[in-house]
Amino acid sequence: MLPTPADFAVPSDPTDSSDSLAYVASLPGVADAVERARAAVDGLRGHRVLRRSADRVAAESVLRGARASAALAGADVPLETVRTSDPDADDLDLVVRAALRVAAESVHQLTIWPRAPMQVLARLHAVGAAGQVEPSGLGRPAAGTAPRLAALAAVLSGRTTAPALVVAAVAHGDVASMQAFPVAGDLVARAVSRLTLVTRGLDPASVSVPEVGHVELGREAYLTALAGYAGGGADGVRGWVLHCAEAVVLGAREGVAICEAIQRGA
16 A cells, blocks of 8 residues: 555644645654665776666666566576576466566567556556456556556656655555455566666666666565555555665665676677
8 A cells, every 4th residue: 555644643744734745754764774775786887897888787687687587476487597498488487578578578668667557567567467367467566456456556647756666666566465456466566666777767778687786685574574564554665665775775785796797708
Protein backbone atom coordinates (compact mmCIF):
# COMPACT_ATOMS: atom_id res chain seq x y z
CA MET A 1 0.00 0.00 0.00
CA LEU A 2 1.33 3.46 -0.83
CA PRO A 3 2.59 4.97 2.43
CA THR A 4 1.16 8.29 3.56
CA PRO A 5 1.64 10.26 6.78
CA ALA A 6 -1.81 9.12 7.89
CA ASP A 7 -0.74 5.49 7.62
CA PHE A 8 2.14 6.12 9.98
CA ALA A 9 0.22 8.24 12.49
CA VAL A 10 3.23 10.57 12.52
CA PRO A 11 2.97 14.26 11.56
CA SER A 12 4.55 15.11 8.23
CA ASP A 13 6.26 18.35 7.31
CA PRO A 14 3.38 20.84 7.50
CA THR A 15 4.79 22.75 4.54
CA ASP A 16 4.63 19.68 2.28
CA SER A 17 1.91 17.47 3.71
CA SER A 18 0.75 16.28 0.28
CA ASP A 19 4.13 14.81 -0.69
CA SER A 20 4.05 11.35 0.86
CA LEU A 21 7.26 10.36 -0.92
CA ALA A 22 9.06 13.28 0.72
CA TYR A 23 7.72 12.08 4.04
CA VAL A 24 9.28 8.67 3.43
CA ALA A 25 12.56 10.39 2.55
CA SER A 26 12.46 12.19 5.91
CA LEU A 27 12.30 9.01 8.00
CA PRO A 28 15.30 8.43 10.30
CA GLY A 29 18.39 7.13 8.54
CA VAL A 30 16.94 7.36 5.05
CA ALA A 31 18.89 10.44 3.97
CA ASP A 32 22.19 8.86 5.00
CA ALA A 33 21.33 5.61 3.23
CA VAL A 34 20.36 7.51 0.09
CA GLU A 35 23.66 9.38 0.15
CA ARG A 36 25.67 6.15 0.49
CA ALA A 37 23.81 4.66 -2.45
CA ARG A 38 24.30 7.79 -4.54
CA ALA A 39 28.01 7.83 -3.77
CA ALA A 40 28.34 4.17 -4.74
CA VAL A 41 26.57 4.68 -8.07
CA ASP A 42 28.52 7.86 -8.76
CA GLY A 43 31.72 5.90 -8.21
CA LEU A 44 30.57 3.35 -10.77
CA ARG A 45 29.56 6.07 -13.23
CA GLY A 46 33.09 7.43 -13.10
CA HIS A 47 34.68 4.15 -14.19
CA ARG A 48 36.79 4.71 -17.27
CA VAL A 49 35.43 1.63 -19.05
CA LEU A 50 32.09 3.42 -19.38
CA ARG A 51 33.67 6.05 -21.64
CA ARG A 52 33.82 3.55 -24.49
CA SER A 53 31.76 0.55 -23.40
CA ALA A 54 28.72 1.90 -21.58
CA ASP A 55 26.30 0.05 -23.86
CA ARG A 56 28.13 -3.22 -23.30
CA VAL A 57 28.09 -2.73 -19.54
CA ALA A 58 24.40 -1.86 -19.61
CA ALA A 59 23.57 -4.97 -21.63
CA GLU A 60 25.43 -7.16 -19.15
CA SER A 61 23.73 -5.34 -16.28
CA VAL A 62 20.31 -6.10 -17.75
CA LEU A 63 21.20 -9.77 -18.16
CA ARG A 64 22.54 -10.11 -14.63
CA GLY A 65 19.58 -8.18 -13.29
CA ALA A 66 17.12 -10.52 -14.99
CA ARG A 67 18.91 -13.58 -13.67
CA ALA A 68 18.90 -12.10 -10.15
CA SER A 69 15.23 -11.13 -10.36
CA ALA A 70 14.38 -14.72 -11.30
CA ALA A 71 16.45 -15.94 -8.34
CA LEU A 72 14.45 -13.71 -6.00
CA ALA A 73 11.33 -15.32 -7.46
CA GLY A 74 12.72 -18.75 -6.58
CA ALA A 75 14.38 -19.74 -9.88
CA ASP A 76 18.10 -19.59 -9.11
CA VAL A 77 19.81 -20.53 -12.37
CA PRO A 78 23.57 -20.00 -12.97
CA LEU A 79 24.41 -16.86 -14.88
CA GLU A 80 26.26 -18.74 -17.61
CA THR A 81 23.23 -20.95 -18.19
CA VAL A 82 21.11 -17.85 -18.68
CA ARG A 83 23.74 -16.27 -20.90
CA THR A 84 24.10 -19.22 -23.25
CA SER A 85 20.49 -20.40 -23.40
CA ASP A 86 17.85 -19.46 -25.91
CA PRO A 87 15.49 -17.26 -23.86
CA ASP A 88 12.53 -18.86 -25.65
CA ALA A 89 13.70 -22.45 -25.21
CA ASP A 90 11.39 -24.77 -23.29
CA ASP A 91 14.31 -26.20 -21.33
CA LEU A 92 15.02 -22.85 -19.69
CA ASP A 93 13.10 -22.27 -16.46
CA LEU A 94 9.75 -20.54 -17.05
CA VAL A 95 10.43 -17.85 -14.45
CA VAL A 96 13.85 -17.12 -15.93
CA ARG A 97 12.31 -16.76 -19.38
CA ALA A 98 9.72 -14.36 -17.96
CA ALA A 99 12.41 -12.33 -16.18
CA LEU A 100 14.42 -12.04 -19.40
CA ARG A 101 11.35 -10.88 -21.33
CA VAL A 102 10.48 -8.28 -18.69
CA ALA A 103 14.06 -7.00 -18.58
CA ALA A 104 14.28 -6.74 -22.36
CA GLU A 105 10.94 -4.96 -22.61
CA SER A 106 11.90 -2.51 -19.86
CA VAL A 107 14.61 -1.09 -22.09
CA HIS A 108 11.91 -0.02 -24.55
CA GLN A 109 9.77 1.59 -21.84
CA LEU A 110 12.27 4.13 -20.51
CA THR A 111 10.72 7.15 -22.19
CA ILE A 112 7.16 6.06 -21.39
CA TRP A 113 7.54 5.19 -17.70
CA PRO A 114 7.76 8.76 -16.30
CA ARG A 115 4.58 9.94 -18.04
CA ALA A 116 2.46 6.79 -18.30
CA PRO A 117 3.32 4.31 -15.53
CA MET A 118 0.03 2.40 -15.82
CA GLN A 119 0.71 1.71 -19.48
CA VAL A 120 4.19 0.40 -18.67
CA LEU A 121 2.97 -1.77 -15.80
CA ALA A 122 0.40 -3.34 -18.10
CA ARG A 123 2.96 -3.95 -20.84
CA LEU A 124 5.54 -5.48 -18.52
CA HIS A 125 2.95 -7.79 -17.02
CA ALA A 126 1.78 -8.79 -20.49
CA VAL A 127 5.26 -9.93 -21.51
CA GLY A 128 6.13 -11.42 -18.12
CA ALA A 129 2.97 -13.45 -17.67
CA ALA A 130 2.62 -14.56 -21.29
CA GLY A 131 1.97 -18.28 -21.45
CA GLN A 132 1.08 -18.41 -17.76
CA VAL A 133 -2.31 -16.70 -17.71
CA GLU A 134 -5.15 -16.44 -20.20
CA PRO A 135 -4.54 -13.82 -22.92
CA SER A 136 -7.48 -11.79 -21.62
CA GLY A 137 -5.69 -11.42 -18.28
CA LEU A 138 -2.41 -10.11 -19.64
CA GLY A 139 -1.74 -6.58 -18.47
CA ARG A 140 -4.92 -6.49 -16.39
CA PRO A 141 -4.66 -5.95 -12.62
CA ALA A 142 -6.45 -8.29 -10.26
CA ALA A 143 -9.98 -7.40 -9.16
CA GLY A 144 -10.06 -4.64 -6.61
CA THR A 145 -6.48 -3.50 -7.11
CA ALA A 146 -6.91 -1.14 -10.06
CA PRO A 147 -7.73 1.93 -7.89
CA ARG A 148 -4.65 1.36 -5.72
CA LEU A 149 -2.49 0.87 -8.79
CA ALA A 150 -3.89 4.06 -10.31
CA ALA A 151 -3.17 5.94 -7.07
CA LEU A 152 0.42 4.74 -7.17
CA ALA A 153 0.74 5.75 -10.82
CA ALA A 154 -0.57 9.24 -10.00
CA VAL A 155 2.04 9.64 -7.28
CA LEU A 156 4.85 8.35 -9.49
CA SER A 157 3.96 10.73 -12.32
CA GLY A 158 3.47 13.68 -9.96
CA ARG A 159 5.94 16.07 -8.41
CA THR A 160 8.03 15.14 -5.40
CA THR A 161 11.16 16.33 -3.68
CA ALA A 162 12.07 12.75 -2.74
CA PRO A 163 15.27 11.31 -4.24
CA ALA A 164 15.18 8.66 -6.95
CA LEU A 165 16.03 5.82 -4.58
CA VAL A 166 13.05 6.54 -2.34
CA VAL A 167 10.67 6.76 -5.32
CA ALA A 168 12.07 3.50 -6.70
CA ALA A 169 11.71 1.74 -3.33
CA VAL A 170 8.07 2.83 -3.02
CA ALA A 171 7.27 1.78 -6.59
CA HIS A 172 8.96 -1.57 -6.01
CA GLY A 173 7.31 -2.13 -2.63
CA ASP A 174 3.83 -1.15 -3.74
CA VAL A 175 3.73 -3.19 -6.94
CA ALA A 176 5.21 -6.24 -5.21
CA SER A 177 3.00 -6.09 -2.13
CA MET A 178 -0.42 -5.10 -3.46
CA GLN A 179 -0.66 -8.29 -5.58
CA ALA A 180 -2.19 -6.45 -8.51
CA PHE A 181 -0.44 -8.98 -10.77
CA PRO A 182 -0.42 -12.35 -8.99
CA VAL A 183 1.64 -13.91 -11.81
CA ALA A 184 4.98 -12.23 -12.58
CA GLY A 185 4.10 -9.21 -10.45
CA ASP A 186 7.34 -9.47 -8.47
CA LEU A 187 9.34 -9.42 -11.71
CA VAL A 188 7.43 -6.33 -12.79
CA ALA A 189 8.06 -4.65 -9.43
CA ARG A 190 11.81 -5.08 -9.69
CA ALA A 191 11.77 -3.88 -13.29
CA VAL A 192 9.94 -0.67 -12.43
CA SER A 193 12.37 -0.04 -9.59
CA ARG A 194 15.23 -0.11 -12.08
CA LEU A 195 13.25 2.04 -14.51
CA THR A 196 12.79 4.62 -11.76
CA LEU A 197 16.47 4.67 -10.83
CA VAL A 198 17.33 5.22 -14.49
CA THR A 199 14.69 7.76 -15.45
CA ARG A 200 15.09 9.83 -12.27
CA GLY A 201 18.81 10.17 -12.85
CA LEU A 202 20.49 8.06 -10.19
CA ASP A 203 21.78 5.59 -12.77
CA PRO A 204 20.87 7.03 -16.18
CA ALA A 205 23.02 4.55 -18.13
CA SER A 206 21.53 1.54 -16.28
CA VAL A 207 24.93 0.09 -15.45
CA SER A 208 24.37 -0.87 -11.81
CA VAL A 209 22.60 -4.10 -10.89
CA PRO A 210 20.38 -3.53 -7.83
CA GLU A 211 18.68 -6.89 -8.34
CA VAL A 212 22.01 -8.59 -7.64
CA GLY A 213 22.27 -6.46 -4.51
CA HIS A 214 18.97 -7.89 -3.28
CA VAL A 215 20.20 -11.42 -3.97
CA GLU A 216 23.42 -10.78 -2.06
CA LEU A 217 21.43 -9.55 0.92
CA GLY A 218 19.44 -12.80 0.78
CA ARG A 219 16.02 -13.78 -0.46
CA GLU A 220 14.71 -14.24 3.09
CA ALA A 221 15.87 -10.75 4.07
CA TYR A 222 14.26 -9.37 0.91
CA LEU A 223 10.91 -10.97 1.67
CA THR A 224 11.07 -9.92 5.33
CA ALA A 225 11.80 -6.30 4.41
CA LEU A 226 9.02 -6.34 1.81
CA ALA A 227 6.57 -7.74 4.37
CA GLY A 228 7.52 -4.90 6.70
CA TYR A 229 6.75 -2.40 3.96
CA ALA A 230 3.42 -4.06 3.24
CA GLY A 231 2.47 -3.61 6.90
CA GLY A 232 2.22 0.13 6.27
CA GLY A 233 3.93 1.34 9.45
CA ALA A 234 6.74 3.86 9.48
CA ASP A 235 9.28 1.36 10.80
CA GLY A 236 8.46 -1.17 8.11
CA VAL A 237 8.59 1.40 5.32
CA ARG A 238 11.86 2.78 6.67
CA GLY A 239 13.35 -0.72 6.88
CA TRP A 240 12.37 -1.44 3.30
CA VAL A 241 13.91 1.77 1.97
CA LEU A 242 17.13 1.10 3.89
CA HIS A 243 17.18 -2.43 2.48
CA CYS A 244 16.74 -1.09 -1.06
CA ALA A 245 19.50 1.45 -0.49
CA GLU A 246 21.93 -1.27 0.56
CA ALA A 247 20.93 -3.30 -2.50
CA VAL A 248 21.81 -0.31 -4.68
CA VAL A 249 25.21 -0.03 -2.99
CA LEU A 250 25.89 -3.71 -3.69
CA GLY A 251 24.45 -3.37 -7.18
CA ALA A 252 26.90 -0.57 -7.92
CA ARG A 253 29.69 -2.90 -6.81
CA GLU A 254 28.39 -5.47 -9.29
CA GLY A 255 28.49 -2.82 -11.99
CA VAL A 256 32.13 -2.11 -11.16
CA ALA A 257 32.84 -5.84 -11.43
CA ILE A 258 31.32 -5.84 -14.91
CA CYS A 259 33.50 -2.89 -15.91
CA GLU A 260 36.61 -4.56 -14.58
CA ALA A 261 35.83 -7.82 -16.37
CA ILE A 262 35.52 -5.91 -19.64
CA GLN A 263 38.73 -4.07 -18.90
CA ARG A 264 40.52 -7.42 -18.44
CA GLY A 265 39.08 -8.62 -21.72
CA ALA A 266 36.94 -11.25 -20.03
